Amino acid sequence: MKKLISLNVNGIAHELAVEPRRTLLELLREDLGLTGTKKGCGIGDCGACTVLVDGVATFSCLTLAIQVNGCSVETVEGLTKDGKLSRLQQAFVDHGAIQCGYCTPGMLMTTTELLRRNQHPKEQEIRKAISGNLCRCTGYQKIVEAIQEVARSENEEI
């Protein structure tokens, strides 16, 4: 039987009736049309579905929608502020940290959490933080360089 949940996604409040076994990933992609969040494996191996739940990087494919009742969820669609790319998004664009782009949304969300927690992570800290986000195109080199650019800055905005 469906359950009524309320959650805030990218600053917008939603109230939805969901099947108890519906995942957060399905809720975002199917019910809210937020297809920026990707499904690469469905079992928590690849990190493509990473979103922030109350600020914590979370695999949305392993999270039930009813678990986020009352929570605040951030997805890649919420990173842009006033039509402007976040500094992290811009750094990914400038450094060529994107190829096929399928890991990119999850990679950005994981890194957003890292940089909020630790404004100036070292290279090893960056690599450790994104080690649950698989990328098959870049060898991670340009992703790490993009994150390092943001991490070097004193600007607190991410």
Added chain:
Amino acid sequence: MKKYSILNSRVPRVDAVDKVTGKALYTDDIKMPGILIGAILHSPLAHARILNIDTSLAERLPGVKAVVTHREAGTTPYGVSPARYDETIFCHDKVRYVGDEIAAVAAIDLDTALEAVSLIKVDFEELPVVLDGRRAMEEGRPLLHDIYKNNICAEVHWHFGDIEQGKKESYIVRTDHLTSKMQDAAFLEPQSVIAEVDSHGNLTMWSSTQAPHYIQRTLAMALNIPLHKVRVIKPAVGGGFGPKASCSTAELATCLLAIKTGKPVKLTFDREQVFLHSRARHQFFHTMTTGVKKDGTLAFLDHQCILDGGAYASFGIATIYYAGSLLGGPYRLKNMKYDGYRVVTNKPACGAQRGHGAVIARALFEVQLDRIAEELGTDPIELRLKNVMEAGETTCNELFVSSFGMREALEAVRDSAAWKKKRSLSGKTRGQGRGIGAACGFFVSGAGYPIYRSRTYHCTVVTKVDDVGGGVTVSSGAADIGQGSDTVLAMITAEELGLPLDDVKVISGDSNLSVDLGAYSSRTTLMTGAACRDAARDVKRQILEAIAGVLCVPPETLDLKDGKVESLSGELDFSKIREEYLREHKGFIDLPNELCLTFREASRIAFLERGSIVGVGMYRPPPLGGSFKGATVGTSPAFGCSAQVAEVSVDLGTGEITVENITGAHDCGFAINRTQVEGQMQGSMMMGMGEALMEQIIYDKKGRIVNANLAEYKIPTAMDMPHLEAIIVESNEPHGPYGAKEVGEGAIMPVIPSILNAVYDATGVRIEELPLTPERLVAAMEEAKKKPSLQENP
């Protein structure tokens, strides 16, 4: 080098912003009203006769709209190589691997579709399985296909030069072996398909494919629909690396379901299905005997290979040829013999994957060169430098290299990685846990011939100027699967027309737009790039002719640059010509007021003069290659080459290998976009490193994959990868646009052997089985301790 305004720069890729904001639409992101969801029934058995398929329960399940089997699909054979069409949309007589497709369902949602699949009852008669590729050819083994005697789906026997003469000239002759395991391409986006039929019977399919044109042909053939009624559209694709170049049952079944139901149908693989469908890297068993003269000159190569390709041919015919032909370079090698067998076994079919066919062969040959250098007491890089080909030379198997920065690439990695210093140190410290190794590679820049026999153009590009003036739209069937070909086409067009990148729109990956053979064999930059350049030049000529006509000046005195018409013969008065444009745009705010004529005005005036301005470019390679059987595979208008140095540390107790540094140099002829070239190199390093150290599909005794997921099929994470140094070498390829040639696949060639050679330097032991897992390394080190003489004097 000529000065360019945008080429050779690091402009961000044209789809970058869409990809960081979540706007880029991949196939599974596309929604349609009333869309049905498809699901496939896969075989649970590796080899069995199908006695009966009962779909009645599935058909009766509420919410099911269609159930299809071979009865609805027919049994028209299809495949990749026309000479080996051995697949049908669904199995009808036998299943040949765990995962082989038997039926498909379309239903109102995924749950219903999956339940319906579970209700299809299939009666099987189990057959004995063939799982070991090395034994598949033996007499008396069970046969997978009637058409493949002894399970051999293709064999190649080549002899170039005279290896007997080579043997006579040799000072050192040695034989070595290397085997690998089947691998998965592990692209992040699982295959996804949507199909729909309109009221005129036109079938449109959206698919995460690398090759819309080939898929269009296969759909038309296997489903018996006229080619012009089939349209294949490639939305954003989350990586392909080869397996998405062949047509899949997912594509065929989804189209069939759309035809049967009259509704749009979507079918998306889960990750396990990606592994089951495979079409990724073959399993290779290589044996090579190589001889060199006393001075280190290569004398001959005698090469045998068995390729385990799983249940169907797929790209495997090309694979077995590539495994032999691409050893023709990058070294001068006069005498080469090759005997290759591509066999079928009861495992998922293998196909093309980055560095098609050539990766493991390259790895063994480069390991051999290292071992020979050691026997000769020569530095391995010096031995390679002694043998590298130069531009203008032809290999023994008749591959002509028109540009070749092999020497430059090798010297670049040697110097950048401080090879001389580190190698001399490590020579003394062999086997002490730290090592450095080098290797080279050689690869095609676009297959010289299409997969089907034809003199078809390999691509056409149509560039149309906006009728209202201002920008252009480039239309191409080329498939950007993440490698960045749309950006290359936009940059080339912007360069030729003197436009800012934002005024060039690229639409691509649609079989309605043009013929383009697709993203495989590292062909797009050279081939579609050349066609794109010519289309832009055609547009430019027409615009300048129109403007010159109005101004009454010769067209050759005009040029397009920086968004303007430039006069090469002194100042021109554009005020008259501008009047009409201003009159047309009364009320517009941002009207041009500069002294020179803007592209926006010029392109509109050209339209007023001539109507729509459309430029067309085409590319077809000249006839290439020798006249021997199979000579077409390996031919290319140009060849890329690369060198790499890897540094590793090894825990001599646990066998754990850490790659500390990779320095690679690749000759891409000319870097259209420097960031993208580096990106292809770095991605190749990662994929090669994964293949060298951790990637392997593991089967149980019944042919079931036991690690069909991304946790147990390990690919490198950011923690595994070292710093990757990518050095671009530009040799100015005469057959490529602006001198450009490939980088997408060639860059993977030296990765595995450079790591293997470094691990030997660190441990003193050689491993003949990939991947080089800690278990295999520890076992080899233990063995070496027992028989130290074996490793010293093989």
